[in-house]
Each structure stands twice: as C-alpha cells, then as structure tokens.
Amino acid sequence: MKTNMLIAQSGGPTMVINQSLVGAALTARTSKAIGTVLGAKHGIQGILDRDFINLSKISQSQLKTVAQTPSSALGSVRRKPTTDDCNAIFEVLAEQNVGYFFYIGGNDSAETVHIIHEAARKAKSPLRCFHIPKTIDNDLRENDHTPGFASAARFVACAFIGDDLDSRALGGVKINIVMGRHAGFLTAASALARQEPDDGPHLIYLPERPFSIESFTTDVQATYQKYGRCVIAVSEGIADASGEAIAARFSKEVDSHGNQQLSGTGSLGDFLANEIKARTNIGRVRADTFGYLQRSFPGIASKIDQQEAYRAGEAAVKAAVNGLTSGSIAIRRQKSEPYTVSFEPVALRKVARETRHMPASFINKAGNNITKAFIRYAAPLVGPLPKTAHLL
C-alpha cells in the first residue's frame, strides 16, 4: 500500500538546495511505494502548521526551473524541535498518511531528523526518516564535500578574481569576509582565484587556526611591502586563542541551535580594517563582507554541484524506498581519475551535531594560507573559472 512522502528544507539556503528538492520529488513521483509528494513550507514549522504544497501537482517543467533557482523554494526555518514539537509532528504525519520524511539541511537538520526518527522508533511508527545534505560551509562529517559548497566556492573564487584586479588597479589593503562559522572551506576557496604568482588573496585566515591581531598586522605589512597591495580572505568564524569568535564581540543574536549570528553585518570587516589603519601607515584600507550573495547569486552555480545536489535527493528517496528506515546520504569521492563520486547512506548520528573542519593538510604551517592539497581537492568541484589578463 502506498504512503505519502513529505519533504522540507531547513537552515541557510544555497544555490542548489532546490536541485535536491526536485531530485527527491521527481524520483518519488516514479515510485510505486509513494503516493502524494507533499512539501512543507518553512521546514518543520510548515509541518506543525499543516502548511503544505502538493508537489505531485506541479509540472515537471516548472520543477526543473525551480531546480535551477537559488534559495529554498519551500522556504526555510531555523528551529530546533522540542519533544512536544516531535509529538505534534507525528500526529500530523500520521494524519497525512506520510511514510517517508526527507529533510534537506546541515548538521543541525540531521540532528532534527535524528530526533524525529528516535521519537518514531519509540512510538513504533514505520516512518522512514532521511536527511539530505546541504551546506555552503562544507562542514558535514562523513562527506567528501556537501551540496551547496561548490557553488558558493565558485562565487567566492570569482569575487576574488575581480577584487584582486580591482586592488591591483588602486593598491592598498583589501579585506574580504567570507561565510563559514566553524569550517574554513569556503574562505579557502578564495585561493582558486589565483592565476599568476602575485595574484590575491595573499593571506587567508580560517576558523581552524587561532587568530591574533598582532600576527595579522605583521602578515599584512609584509605582503604590502612586497606587492604594494594586500588582498585578504577572512572567515567570519575566525576565533581568538580562547576559541571565542571575533565577530561574536559585535553580535548579540543567538538562534535556537545555540549558534551566534555572524552574517548580515559588516562589523568584523570594519573592525579589522580599522585595526590595520590604526596599526600601520597604509593609506587605503577597505573591507567588504560578501554576505548572503555567496549562497544566493543566480546563474553562477557549479555544474557539478547542481548535478550532485539533484543526485543526493534522488539517492535518499531510493534508499528509503529500497527499505532503509533512516539515514543521511553522504557524498564519497572515488580515488580513481577522472573525478567521480558515489552517494552512500550513513547513520544519522554520524552526521548530526558535530561539524567537520579543514584537515591540517589543507592549511599552511603559519596558519595564514592554504596548501596545494586544498586546491587539488576543491578545483574539480568548482569547475573552470573566467580567464583574465592584466598589464601590470
């Protein structure tokens, strides 16, 4: 007997999270085990509010345009369900005859799926619960990389290509703040912008290494003396030796998962620029914070990322229909060349809660740059970048 499917999106949007949504929905529509495909608006909030969209009724061509569209087409939410929420969610799922639940998101969302699945087991419900990975931070354990990362990385790399050329024209110090709370992968992707030996970013600061304003100033001055300019990639998540995020000094907002709000403000960049102005004689010091454009800019997604996000959604539905009761879909890179990946179900608890960090082999000794190993890792994901030429 057929049961219905419910799918929702959570956390920060990405350029390809709708590929996973459409991959799952279109795969489900061909399955004999699945009846109606429902989408809940704004994640678990839409389940609690019984606020659904019938995805079975939306044309394939419309869904294909949705897949190409950045951000979360069903809407998103940042809410950690309580035990009461979970009980309420079961009632709704039972009432809607839902046998398959899919939640697209990061490690917080995997944790949410895990909580719901544990509650389902206790209630002896046959509900199948799957997490589909998504995060521009690329910080999910078990995964070689996560859908959303490569497209954001592509934006960051393109932004640094342009910004380095801009800096080459006018000189001075340029600080760019890149998203990434605990993991530096996206900030590190700025290095893909380098085409010639003196191209920026010249310095890269990651959450994985303690940040010191004194070392930072020394690094910037040395680079400026060498090149007459210094282009810098700084993760929004950089933290001091005690582990406290520098940006947290300027932020008072905390979400229900306990995450402090770091994005949506230029204060970290302005702080660093002011420190360099105060501590050096360099005349032109500017800071930009790339902000939400990194995850939402249309028309710039990585092709590989689009394909993999679609396939992750497809793989989750196949795993559920083929009999697994719960799991997350992990992307594993094959060791053989050319670049290929597989999509493998793993236990939810292996992905939930904790985050993955940049491996030490990706970071230089001084902790102010990345290694060639990172470039070899990231370049195939991001794909070919615009070719440029300069005269200086």
Next chain:
Amino acid sequence: MKTNMLIAQSGGPTMVINQSLVGAALTARTSKAIGTVLGAKHGIQGILDRDFINLSKISQSQLKTVAQTPSSALGSVRRKPTTDDCNAIFEVLAEQNVGYFFYIGGNDSAETVHIIHEAARKAKSPLRCFHIPKTIDNDLRENDHTPGFASAARFVACAFIGDDLDSRALGGVKINIVMGRHAGFLTAASALARQEPDDGPHLIYLPERPFSIESFTTDVQATYQKYGRCVIAVSEGIADASGEAIAARFSKEVDSHGNQQLSGTGSLGDFLANEIKARTNIGRVRADTFGYLQRSFPGIASKIDQQEAYRAGEAAVKAAVNGLTSGSIAIRRQKSEPYTVSFEPVALRKVARETRHMPASFINKAGNNITKAFIRYAAPLVGPLPKTAHLL
C-alpha cells in the same frame, strides 16, 4: 608626420573600462596619424613618473583577453593634477612625442583632461586631449548612460534576484547598500530583479530624495506587515534634508577631488539595520553592503555595455584623428526602436565636474521607489536576466 598616443585610466574600475582601452588602442594601431601607442600606469601618476607600457607591442589576442577582464588593466589613480602637475605632464608628453592624449574616467577625469587641454592651449601645444566616459554611477552629463553602468546594474539586479529569494525563504528585513555617491541609477537598477508582483526590492532609497529614518521605519513596517518580509535597496549616497550623506557620519576619509569615502565599509548598512531593530519588533534584520564586487565581478558584464565601451574608445580615437582637438565622447540613445546608440563628441566642460542625477520621472512621488519609466530606460542596457521560479 606621425605622433605618438598616450592613454590612461582613472577613478573607480568597472567591468568594461578595458573594452574602451582596447577599442582605442586597436583603432589607433590602424591609424596612419598615430605612431606608438603608450599606456600610462595608474593614470596621470604614470605620466608624471614616466611609467609606460608599449601597447603597440602587445598582441591583438592578448588585448582581446584584457578587454574581457574587469578592472583597469593599466592601473588607476584618484588624483587631481595641480598646475605644476600639468606643466610636468606637458614636458613628459613632448619628450615622448605624444600628440594624442586619452583619459578614461568619470566627471573628475573629464575635469582633469579639461585642465590639461587648457594648459596645452596656453602653451600653444597641438596636443589633442580626449575624455572617454566611464562610471558605474551613470552620472555623466550629456550621456544617455555611461560605459560601466549597465554591467554593474546587471550585477545589482542579479544580486537582488538571489537575495529576494533568500529573504523569501527566511523572512525578516534585508537592507542592501548599493554604490552611487550622488546619483541613484545603480540603486534603482535593483528594481530590474522584480519578476512577480511581490518580488523585492520592495523599497528603494536614492541620493536624489532626502532620507528620513522615521519615514524609512514607517515604510519598512508597512511592507513587512504586507509580505512578512521587506527587501530594501539603499544607495550609499543617501543624504538627510540638509544634504549631508548619512554614510559621511561614519567616514573621515576625503580624496583629492573632495569626495568623501563612502564604500569599503559596512557601517551604513549596520546603522540602518540597528535603527530598524531598535524602532520595530521585527526579529530578523540583516544588512549587506555589495561593495567592490559591483564593479569587478568577472563573467557577468552586460553584452551591450561591453560593445558600447569598446565603441566609445574607438570613437574618441577617430574624432581625434579626424581633426578635433579636444572633447568627450557622449553616448546618445536613438529614439527609434530597436535600441541603438550613437557616439558624439561634446565639449569637455559640458561633462566635467558636475554630475547628472536621476530625472524626476524615474522616481515615485513618495521617494521610496522607482517608476516604470526607469525600467524602460534600464532594461535594454542590462539585457536578459536569469529566469527563476519559486513555490511560496
């Protein structure tokens, strides 16, 4: 007898300023009147320092890649020449046997060319001096629009398409700060992002209308009540009723043209976000400042902008070779359909110093949005934008 040509770039880089450089250089290379084509590094600074690149020796294919590359390939400068500078420039130009001088830039650069040409006339020098228009601000008089504007406008429109989708997913208030010191054209271009009636930006604030934090708060609250979210485009140049730029409260830097530094910081956006947080009960309020990416992002230039920038460089060289002693090239739109333009030499003093503003017909009565007349004006310049679809 042949004389040499010297060309340089000034002011803020754009995505197509190198098209004008290459258009002028390649046109000059086919002229019987022009000998060597020299590029001065970093504008008039490179002339004063005799720091040149021989553009006659660079291959056509290399120059064509340079033309596609954002930012100013010769380097740029923000420096207003003194009378002493002008005298020194003449000495260098005479010494290099330069008969043709071209300077690509905005109204400040037109002023620079004008000063140099006046000094040339007084010295009875036959030097021909031309200004080639360039500014993302689109604020040059005599021009329907300026090279660089349409590509920056394309970036801004794409950014708002993505950011509006992002805001649709998570709700709240989102403030985006767009470049434009005195003219609101680039901020207005955010409106090109709208594809459906409830698409953002919902509010647009321009330097041409006095900004009041009270009206702003009222507008934001009304929009938020209507849509559950509010996406706002704010020009970095918004000013209070006395004409003082709001951003100037947070900036102490002034360049040699007397312009206060407004970009390269997130402080205006953060100020407005904090005001909305303090004055309303809206939970999620975020601000991004698009910053230098607006003028330098590779691979996103408007095709029409690229072509017109090239043709503006070409037209300047042709005008000079055909006998005009000085001028600026103005872009004029033909009234007939489809969209076509002509390139017409005008007197330098008509373009120098003063800036052009948004005509009143482009701004709504309340001063918090643009009109359809602006869309009709800007849409052909920016070209087709990415198609999106959403489910909410």
